[in-house]
Amino acid sequence: DQQVKQNSPSLSVQEGRISILNCDYTNSMFDYFLWYKKYPAEGPTFLISISSIKDKNEDGRFTVFLNKSAKHLSLHIVPSQPGDSAVYFCAASITGNQFYFGTGTSLTVIP
C-alpha cells in the first residue's frame, strides 16, 4: 500500500526558519487530508486538515497547501520552534473515515 508517500524520512531546520514537509499521493479520489504530529510513546496529535475543495488552510503557524493536479500536499511551519521537533504524518481519505497514512517525516528544529 503506497497510496500516500512521504519521501523525506527526516528534516532539520534552524529555529525561526520555515519547515516544509511534503506528501504525495496516488489516488485521485482522496478528498480529505490531515496532518498529524507524533512524539515517541504517544498517539498522533491532529494538527490541521484540508479538503479537496480548497488549496490552502491556515491555522496559526501551520499552513497546509494542496495541489490536486500534482497530487501533492505540504505543511509549512513558520516560524519553527524546538518544540515542533517530532514525527509528522500526512493522511488521506476518500470518505473522511478510513485514512491512509504516510510513513512520516522526522523534523528536528535546532535551537
Added chain:
Amino acid sequence: EPEVTQTPSHQVTQMGQEVILRCVPISNHLYFYWYRQILGQKVEFLVSFYNNEISEKSEIFDDQFSVERPDGSNFTLKIRSTKLEDSAMYFCASSETSGEYNEQFFGPGTRLTVL
C-alpha cells in the same frame, strides 16, 4: 482537556490467545476508530465505528478482529486468536464528525506483544 484513554498500556500474550484492548473515547464523540502501527512501519487503519456498527474496515480487519461498544463509554477491539504478526502498537481514536472536519483524537496506544 478531554482525551482518549486506552488500557492497558502494554499487553503481552501467547500466540493463539484472545486479547481485548480497551478505549474510552471522548464523551461527546460519535465516531470511533482503531489503527495499528507495526514497529518501523506506517500507521494503518483497521476499522471505523458509528451508530453501533462498523462503517468501514480495511483488509487487515479480518474475522479474527471484532469491535464493540459494550456500555456507551468503552470501545473495545478483540483479537480472537493472536498471531505473532499482530504485535504492534494499537491506537484508538474518536471524532465528533467525519468528512471534511474530521479531527480524530488519538489515545496513547496499547503496545501488544505476541510471543
